[in-house]
Amino acid sequence: MDMRYGECADDPEWTFQVQGPDQPEYDTIFYPLSTKLGESIYFINEDGSRTMNRDAYNRSRCYEHIAGPDCRNTQGYVGKNISAEEMTGCHTVQCILAKREDWEPRPDDMEFEHKSRYHLTGVAENMPSSGYGLKFAPVRHGIDNIQAETEFLLETSQEQLDETGLPFHPACFELFIQASKQCLGEVDIDTLVRIRDRACMESQHFPIEDNEDVKEGQEQVWNHTVGHEYLVANPIFVPSLKPIIQSAISTDRGFSVNNSPFESRSPINPASTARDPFRALPIEIILIIVDHLNSPDIAALRLTSRAFTHLPTSLWFRLVVTEMPWLYEAWSSDPTPYHWATVIAHDVHQEKAAREEWDRDMEKQSLVIGEEMPEVQAEWLRNLPRWEWPDHPDRLEVLGLSPARLHYHTTNWYRLYRDITVNWKQLKGLQNRARIWDAVMQVVCAIKDVRGECLNEGCSDGIV
Numbered sequence: 001m002d003m004r005y006g007e008c009a010d011d012p013e014w015t016f017q018v019q020g021p022d023q024p025e026y027d028t029i030f031y032p033l034s035t036k037l038g039e040s041i042y043f044i045n046e047d048g049s050r051t052m053n054r055d056a057y058n059r060s061r062c063y064e065h066i067a068g069p070d071c072r073n074t075q076g077y078v079g080k081n082i083s084a085e086e087m088t089g090c091h092t093v094q095c096i097l098a099k100r101e102d103w104e105p106r107p108d109d110m111e112f113e114h115k116s117r118y119h120l121t122g123v124a125e126n127m128p129s130s131g132y133g134l135k136f137a138p139v140r141h142g143i144d145n146i147q148a149e150t151e152f153l154l155e156t157s158q159e160q161l162d163e164t165g166l167p168f169h170p171a172c173f174e175l176f177i178q179a180s181k182q183c184l185g186e187v188d189i190d191t192l193v194r195i196r197d198r199a200c201m202e203s204q205h206f207p208i209e210d211n212e213d214v215k216e217g218q219e220q221v222w223n224h225t226v227g228h229e230y231l232v233a234n235p236i237f238v239p240s241l242k243p244i245i246q247s248a249i250s251t252d253r254g255f256s257v258n259n260s261p262f263e264s265r266s267p268i269n270p271a272s273t274a275r276d277p278f279r280a281l282p283i284e285i286i287l288i289i290v291d292h293l294n295s296p297d298i299a300a301l302r303l304t305s306r307a308f309t310h311l312p313t314s315l316w317f318r319l320v321v322t323e324m325p326w327l328y329e330a331w332s333s334d335p336t337p338y339h340w341a342t343v344i345a346h347d348v349h350q351e352k353a354a355r356e357e358w359d360r361d362m363e364k365q366s367l368v369i370g371e372e373m374p375e376v377q378a379e380w381l382r383n384l385p386r387w388e389w390p391d392h393p394d395r396l397e398v399l400g401l402s403p404a405r406l407h408y409h410t411t412n413w414y415r416l417y418r419d420i421t422v423n424w425k426q427l428k429g430l431q432n433r434a435r436i437w438d439a440v441m442q443v444v445c446a447i448k449d450v451r452g453e454c455l456n457e458g459c460s461d462g463i464v
Contacts (some may be wrong), residue, residue: 082230083239089169178335233429234429236341239401242429243399247415261414291315334405
């Protein structure tokens with residue numbers, strides 16, 4: 001600092017320095033980006049052919065890609081648009097497979113498995129694009145790994161199909177269970193497999209018209225389009241839905257679905273009443289009118305006429321059931337998801353490996369005790385510890401999001417309908433549920449048709 005004022009002018013000049021904070025220390029080594037943004041993996045030659053850019057390819061595989069807010073990579077969805085919690089189980093796969101001759105029932109079999117020619121496998125952590133090498137845990141009915149396909153474009157046989165699993169996401173299968181019980185009164189996996197087999201034998205696609213967003217993503221490698229993140233959201237366990245459900249459940253003793261959910265308006269102007277023809281109608285006629293209208297028409301009427309100001313909350317129950325049929329919490333007698341929709345695939349595979357190691361260890365101990373201390377072997381076997389494996393914390397979170405039955409008389413159906421509609425963009429799991437429900441209903445309708453054909457033609461359990 002220069003001190004040159006008055007008497008200080010002749011004093012020597014002096015300065016000082018301020019030391020800033022130390023450079024931060026990290027326990028991680030930061031490397032430069034492995035591949036420049038937009039750098040192509042291929043060179044385009046003059047003749048139009050392609051040559052692999054080996055340098056770019058090798059560097060692109062060096063490090064994990066962490067997506068930023070403006071990431072344009074289509075090999076994955078950007079994390080700011082959908083959370084990992086919302087995508088729970090999006091890679092989990094289960095299969096339906098023909099029973100072997102030595103098949104025996106298990107305590108965890110579902111009711112429809114007992115009377116079917118088919119059974120459910122354990123779950124796999126992902127679906128290989130080739131359909132080969134699916135590894136299951138737990139090993140149900142002796143099935144450890146198999147091939148799985150929904151369609152064969154090459155020639156196949158019924159014998160090969162009997163050894164080929166029909167793959168599905170457990171969350172999607174839960175929707176199939178709900179739709180089947182509602183429309184068919186039962187879960188018919190025999191006809192479901194029969195439809196798959198017929199399509200494979202005729203080299204046809206599975207009889208479902210895919211959603212347009214699904215079609216856009218179907219490439220050799222899935223195309224992760226921005227705005228289509230809902231396609232990988234779990235349709236059963238929807239984090240944002242739970243508070244909406246809870247707020248719609250009324251604990252007020254005075255609540256009644258026969259009452260209006262709206263507050264009273266200001267006094268009616270007699271002049272406007274005279275011009276409103278609906279005001280002369282009794283409430284019974286008003287309710288008959290709205291019973292034939294959808295929600296946009298009802299909203300328009302409420303803006304037009306005071307006669308429609310106060311409508312019973314029960315009206316929105318009808319709107320929920322008809323306009324949101326996939327919200328089975330509103331009508332299903334048992335919305336509890338089947339067991340395999342709630343498991344964490346990675347956890348059950350870890351348990352499988354740990355149990356195999358534990359069994360080997362117990363066998364070794366038993367052999368050693370039998371050889372070295374045979375006199376205590378019987379007591380040791382009696383006190384042999386039981387195998388235990390705690391529930392994974394992620395599964396406990398999933399169970400906390402399980403759908404629960406909404407009771408007709410204690411649910412504010414208007415609030416439920418309104419909150420779902422207003423928050424629709426945030427409810428990615430429900431968006432996906434609506435999409436999957438449409439596909440599932442196509443499957444159920446196909447099952448109805450095939451069953452009708454079988455009744456008319458008296459077909460056997462073979463291919464129709």
